Each structure stands twice: as structure tokens, then as C-alpha cells.
Amino acid sequence: MIRMLLRVLGHEYARPVRRTVFLMTTAAVVEGLSYALLVPVLRALFGSTPGDARPWLIAFGAAVAVYAVLRYVADLSGFRAGTTLLRGMYHRLGDHLARLPIGWYSPGRVGEVSVLASRGVLQAMSVIAHLLAPLISACVTPLTIVVVMLAFDRRMGLAASAAVPVVAAIQIWTGRSMAATDAERVERDHEATARVIEYLQAQPVLRAGGRTVERFRLLDDSLRELQRASRRSTLSALPGVLGLTLTVQAMFTVLLFLGAYLALGGHIGAAEVLTILVLAARCADPLLSLSDIGGQLRGARSELARLDTVLRTEPLPEPREPIQPVRHDLEFESATFRHGDRTVLDNVSMSVPEGQRLAVVGPSGAGKSTLLQLLARFYDVDAGVVRVGGVDVRAIDTEVLMAQIAIVFQDVYLFDGTIEENVRLGRPDAGEAEVRAAATAARLDEVIERLPGGWATNVGEGGALLSGGERQRVSIARALLKDAPIVLLDEVTSALDPVNEAAVHEGIERLMAGRTVVMVAHRMRTVQRADRVVFLDGGRIVEEGGHDELLHRDGRYADFWELSMAPATRE
Template sequence: MIRRLFTALGPKHDRALRRLLAWFTVAAVLQGVAFVMLVPALRELLGDRPEHAWPWVITLAVLWLAYAAVSYPATLAGYGTGADMSRDLHHRIGDKVAQLPLAWFTPDRVGGLGRLASQRVVDIMGVPAHLLHQLVDTFVTPATVVLAMFLFDWRLALSMTVAGVAVALVYRVAGRGMAAADQEADRIHADAAVRIVEFARAQPVLRAFGRTAQGHAALDDSLVAQHAAGRRMLRASMPGLVWIAFIAQAAFLLFLALGTHLALGGSLGAAEFIALLVLSARFVEPIMLTSELGGAIRVAENALTEINELIDTPTLPGPETSRRPDGTDIELDDVRFGYHGSTVLDGLSMRVPQGRMTALVGPSGAGKTTVIRLIARFFDPDAGAVRVGGVDVREMKTEDLTSVISAVFQDVYLFDGTILENVRIGRPDATDEEVYAAARTARVDQITDRLPGGWDAPVGEGGSRLSGGERQRISIARALLKDTPIVLFDEATAALDAENEHALQEAMAALARDRTVLVIAHRLHTLREADHIVVLGDGQVVEEGVHDDLIARDGQYARFWRERRRAQGWHLAKPAVVR
């Protein structure tokens, strides 16, 4: 466990952890030696000349004072180190998560990540705070007692050694089964956490279809599995706990019987026998604590394993020296990419000219959003290349790529803060006037005018207090504030009311001005305004050109255009009454 702890925390904490281990080890040795001093002290006190015990009593008092002097600051240092580790672990997890490719964030991993950043970090925080001290005491103090006992009677010392080896073997064998059960329980607990959140978020749908009484089958199954995992954990842990307790008690009885036999036989003095009984009790006590510590140790070990697995997860490789793009044109060259073995893009080649608006058109599942995510380097293609300004995005550092690209997606996430704070995320060092100017251009001022608090109005978790169109306006304001030469826009106006759609179209026009823009187009207005149109189908480009030329070809784009035109005239009619 200690080796995993060093790995999880990184070299920054090596020195502090080694110093803490040294403090705890010195304290445990001092405690063990103090117990050993009881033997000569009691031998003199119960002998013919008790006054000769004073040197041993003074030595014992000095050792206990030294133990207190070492143990107290070591305990304080343990809690301080635990707090520092907790903060740094959160930073390490956050830094790692920011580097992971988007494909890593599956629903089960997101639930596990929440548990890792909360409960698991707390589990590890407890290691230097108290678990490490107990762990060192459990092993070092008994080892000191056993080694010292060889100075007084090798037979009693040997019996203690055999008992210690037996406990270690039982703990190791039982620990393997318990570790496997604990890991399985962790996986099931993480799945249950995901299902609970899913159930809460799905309440509108469940209630709309009258499913509140029946509940949510996936949640029910996960809770049943969680209960079963807890029972398996209990079954896996009980044999080890029972055997360790049995061996500890049996070792003490054996030691008592052997010591009594030696004392009655005359080879061991009564005073020494009483003192050695005290040592044997001090030997058995930590062994009994081993069973209690075992659960905490396994929890900490599993937490360390999970954090180390996250830290060791491969990230998108980056170059040592970043290349700067020459211009802002975008090119995808024979790109192949898929999700979980399913091909989405199959040899896609296309170009987005510099300083122009390119519209991306295609049926659902054609890979339009995937193209945008590849350009922003949320993933790397399985084959082919994505270039910005003639430079492969894999040859650019992340900060250099993001400095020239802004992305506005359909699913806008707003942080639980004010409107002004959420706009400022686009460029944190911007002045208030710059933030206000970008927000007004995106028509965010229309939102602040109607909300109590204006610019300081809270948006709620995820932007829950705002409509979808209003969240989109804030997202566009972020992109305007960032002021990059390339904008990737996943247009999401199809389901908006007329007021929000008009405001978003004006914001889009402001965003596209004098920039290289790639927009996933759903609206006819956007297609008319586009300088270049690319039509996707079956993971490839099936058509490209300007609007009039594509209509004249009467191909897939023309069919798409006619369907959208007909859809504009759709309306709900009152059904005829059949008499």
C-alpha cells in the first residue's frame, strides 16, 4: 500500500511521506523498547533489592517521554500531510481529467470519477492522518518486542515469531478474496450512483408516461446488486477476521502455558515471567487490531489503485515543440474514425476555406459533430490527418490549438454562477466592458433585462434557470469574447421559438464576420448565407459547392433542400370528425 501511495501522490510528496514514516517508526520502536524495559524493572522490583530498579524505572520514564515527544508532532504532521495530499490529489485528478480524450468519458466512468474525486480522496487522506500511524505501530512495535524477547528467553520469542508468521499468512490469503470482493463492490456502488442520478434527471419523462409507481428497473436492479455485493463482502471478510482473532488468542494461551511451565520448572523467574506476560499482551493487542485495520487498509489500497489507474490512463500525445499554423484554413485528409468499433468517418477528405463560412450538411449519424470534435482535437483520427493552417493538429500543443479555435455546441453547459461569470469564461482576463460588449452582440442583454439581478442573475446548475436558446446566446457570447479566428458552430436553432432563433441568427452573423467558420447547418437561412457547402453521407463527402450549383445538380443536397422547404409548411390540423 505504501508503494502505491508514493505512486499516486507523485515525487512532490516523497520527502514528506518518508519523513512521516521515519517519525512513526521511531515512535513505534521507542514504544516497543519501553515495554521491553518492564522486564528488568519488574525483575528488580520483585527481587531481593527493589531499590536497584530505579535506573530501569528512570529509563522507562525517559523512553515514554521520548515516545510522547515524537508521537505528538508526528500525529500532527500526519494530519497536515493528509490535508496537503487531499488538495494535491484533487489537482492531479483535475489536471489528468483535463488531458483525457472525450471518448474516455463514458457514463460509468463519469459516475466512478465523481466517487473517486470525493470519497476515494477522503479515504486516502486518512492514510497519513491516522492509518499509517496505526499500521506502523501494528508491525514495528511487535517486531521490537519479539526481537527483545530473544534476549530473555528464546523459546517464548520463537513461539511469538511462529504466531506472527501464521497471522501474516492468514491475512495475506484472506486479503486476496476480500480485495476482489471489495473491487467488485466498488464497481457496483459506482453504477448505483450513476443510476440514482439518472433516475432523478429522468423524472419528467417517467412522470409524463406514468412510470412513477413502477419505478425505474435499472435503478432497482443496481440497488439489488449493491445489496448483494455488500453481503458478498461480509462473507469474504468474516473467515479472515475469525482466523486472525483465533490465532491471536491461541498464541496468548500457548505463551501463557509455556511460560507457566518454564516458571514452575525453575528455568524462568517469576518476575521475568510476569514481565514477559505483559510483553505478550502487547504483542497480541496489535495482532487483534490487524483484523480491524484490514478493512481500512483494503479500502485505501483500492482507492490508491483507482487513482493510479486514472493517472496512468493514456492521454492524447502532444509535441515537445509546437508548430504555429500558417493561416486559418482547415483540411481533413482521408480521415477514418469510429466509436467502439463502429465506423463513422470512412476516408473523409474536405476543406474549410479561410475567412469563409462553410456549412456541413447530412443526415443524422453522418458524422457532422464528429468532424467538429476532430478539428478541436477532442479525439485523434484512427487514420488520416486533420490540419489547421497547414499544420497537423497533433503537432500543436493544446493551448496553441485552443487559442485559434472557439466551439459552440448544441449541448451548452453553464456553470452554477451568474450570467456575467459564465460569459467571462470565454476570456477570464477580459475587462468588464469587453464582457458586456460580447454579451450584447450575442443579445444576452435581452436576458439580463428580464431577470432579477440582471448580469448577476444566477443561471442555476447547468443553466437550468434559462431556456435552451438563452443558454446558446451565452455560449456564443463566450466565443465572441474569446475572439478566435476559427469558429466551429453546431447550429441548434431548429427547436427554438422565433424570438430566440432571430437573436441567435444575428449572433451567428456577428460571430462569423471576418472569421473561418464551420457550421453544422439545419436551417435554410444558414444554408443561403454559407459561402461553401459540404454534404456528408456514409462517412464521406458526397457533394460540395455553393448553394445554387448544388440545387442545379439535383442530388442529395437538392433533396435535402426540398424536404426542408416542405417542412416549413407543416402544421397541426384538427382531425376530421367521422360520423
């Protein structure tokens, strides 16, 4: 467990962890040894001169005081080490997530990582602060007490030590038997959580379709599966709990009978028997707590395993000797990209001269957005080359590459902050005049004027307090403020009303002016402003050329154009 913890965190944290383990072990040993002083105390009390017990009582009190100080220092070290590890874990996880390719962040994985980064990290790091001390105490103190028993009476000590391998075997067997049920319960827990979120988010659609009862049934089924998995997990732990309890009780009973037999035979004094029984009783509590501690440790270990899996995910390799592109033209040369078993792009070759605009059109699933993602190096191609300014994107430092590119997506995400803070993400060091100019160019100033808070208006998580068109204007203002020479646009007006579409188009035109542009177009009117058009289907370039040229060919693009313009004609 400690080895995995250090592997996840890094061995630079080994020293405070080892110090904490040493202090906690020492405290547990001192606790066990302090009980050895009960023998002379009880021997004096049961003897002819009870007053002789006074110095032994003082010694016992001093030993308990030493134990209390050690336990305080050990617990304090545990809390400090836990805080240090928690901070280090967040820093390491955050740094690693920032280096992973954007394509790694699928919707399902984002939810998994968000849970892992909150509850998962806290549970994993709680080992040092909250679980290590009781675990060491539950293991080391009883073993120390057994050694003390062996020192006073070898027969009683051997009888007590017989329980040690039994307790260890029960713990190992319980851990192995519960591994599968614990994993199933965690999986059902995640599934039920996803169902609850889905049910809440889908309320408008469900109520409009009158299907709330059916959705309740799906949610109830998920919760019932979670209940069954929890019941199976509890039942699988029951044999271990019962076995541990019976072992502890059997050990105490054997010691009681053996002590009585030896005392009646005159082989041992009553004080020694009573002391050993007190020591045996003191062993019971920490041993019985092992079941609960073991369950918590298994949960923490599973979270550590998930953290380890994320941290072992390799980021896209950075070039050892990065090359700085001096031009802003774009090129795909025999680019092939696969996602799982599916070939998304197949041997694609095309180029975009600096300062020109390329429109990418085609049916859904043709690979249009993937082209943009490969240019921004969200992924690396499986074959071929993607170049920016004549340089393979894999040979460009990631920060340098991203500084060259401004991206406006169809689905805009805004951080929970003010409008100004979200615009300034494009260039945090920009002056106030530059921010205002970018907002005006994106026609965001119209939105700001009608909001009560103006620039200080909070947009909510994900920009939920703004409309889709308003979020797009913030995104365009952010891209304008960045002032990057390459612009990638991904169907930015496909879901906007006419008023917002007109405003966004005006902002997009200002954003594209004088820049190298690749736009994925859903509404075909946008394509007419492109210098060149590429029609993708099935991951391949079916047609390419100018807008008018492709219409005259009367091929796939012409058919697509007619279909897209038909609704407008009927209106």
C-alpha cells in the same frame, strides 16, 4: 503500497513520506522496548525490597514519555505529509486532466473522474495521515515485543515468534480472497449511485409516462445487488478475522501454559512470566486491528490503482517545434477516424477557404459533429491530415490552436457563477465595454435586463437557472468576446423556441461575419446562408456544392431538404 503511492504522486514527494515512515517505525520500536522495563519493575515489586522498583518505574515513565513525544512528532509528520500529498495529488490530477483530449471525456468517464477526484483522492491520501501509523504500530510493536521476549527467555520468545508467520499468512490469504468481492462491491456501489441519479433526473418523464413503479423496481434491484455484494464482502472477510483472533488467543494460551510450566519447574521467575504475559496481551490489540486496517488499505489501494490508470492515460502529443498558422482556411485530406470498432469518418477530403462558411448536413450518426471535434483536436485522426491555415493541427501548440477557434455547441455548459463571469471566460482580460458590446451583439442584454440580479445573476450549476435559449445567448456572447478567426457551430438552434431561435440566429450572424465558419445544421434554413454545403452519410461525403446547385441535382441533399421543410409547409 508506498511504492504505488509514490508512483502516482511522483518521487519528489518521497522525502516527507520516508521521514514519516522512519518516525512512525521508531515510535513503534520505542513503544515495544519500553515494555522491557516492566521485567525489573515487577521483579523488584515481587522481591523482598519493593522500594528498589522506584528507579525502574522512573525509567519506565521516561521511556513512555519518549514514546509519546515520538508518536506526536510522527503523527504530526503524517498529517503534514498527508496534506502535502493531497495538495500535490490534486495539482497533478488537475494538470493531467487539463492535458487529456476533450474526446476522452465521455459522459460515463466524467462521472467516474468526479467521484475519483473527490472521495477517491481523499481515501487514497488518507493512507499517510490516518492508516500508516496504526499499520506500522500493528506490525512493528508486536515484532519488537517478540524480540524482547527472546532476550528474556528464549523458550517463551520462540513460542511467541511461531505466531508471526501464521499472522502474515492469514493477512495475505485474506487480502487475496477479498480482492474479487471488494471489486464487485465497488462496481455495484457505482451502479447503484448511477441508478439513484438516473431515477431523480428522470422524474418528469417517468411521472408523465406513469412508470414510477417500474423505475422503483430497477432501483430496488440495483440496491439489492449492492446489499448482496456487501454481504459477500463481509462474509469473505470473516474467516480472516476469526483466524487472526484464534491465532492471537492460541498464542496467549500457549505462553500462559508454557510460563506456568517453566515457573513451576523453577526455570523462570514469576516476575518474568507475568511480564511476558503482559507483553503478550499488549501484542493482542494491534494484531487484532490488522483486519480492519487491511480492509481500509485495500480500499485505498484500489483508489490509488484507479488514479494510476487515469494518470497513465497519454494526452495527445504536443509538437516539439510548434508551427504558428498565419491563415485561417481549413482542410481535411483523406481524413479517417475510428471510434472503437466503428469507422466514424472514412477518407474525407474537403476544404473551407478563409472567410467562407461551410454547412455540414446529414442524418444522425453521419459524423457531422466529429468533423468539428477533429478541427478543434478533441481527437487525432487515425489516417490522413486535418489542417488549419495550411498547418497540420498536430503541429500546432494546443493553446495556440484553441485561441484560433470559437466553438458554440448545442448543449451549452455554464459554470456555477454569474452571467458576467461566464461571458468573460471567452477573454478574461476584456474590458467592461467589450463585454457589454458582446452581450448586446448576442442579444444577451435583453435577458440581463429582465433578471433581478442583472449581470450578477447566478446561473446555477451547468446554467440550470437559465432557459436553453438564454444559455445559448451566453455562449454566443462568450464566443463573440473571444473574437477568434474560426467559428465552429454544432446545431446551436435545434432545440430552441421561435423567439429564442430568432435572437440566437441574429447573434450567430454577427459571430460568423468575416470569419471562417463550419456549421453543423439541423434546421435547413441555416444552410442557405452557407457558401458551400457538404452532405455526410456513413462517414463519407455523398454530395457537396452550393445550396441551389445541390437542389438542382435532385439527389440526397434535395430529398433531405424536402423532408426538413415538409413540417413548415404543413403548418
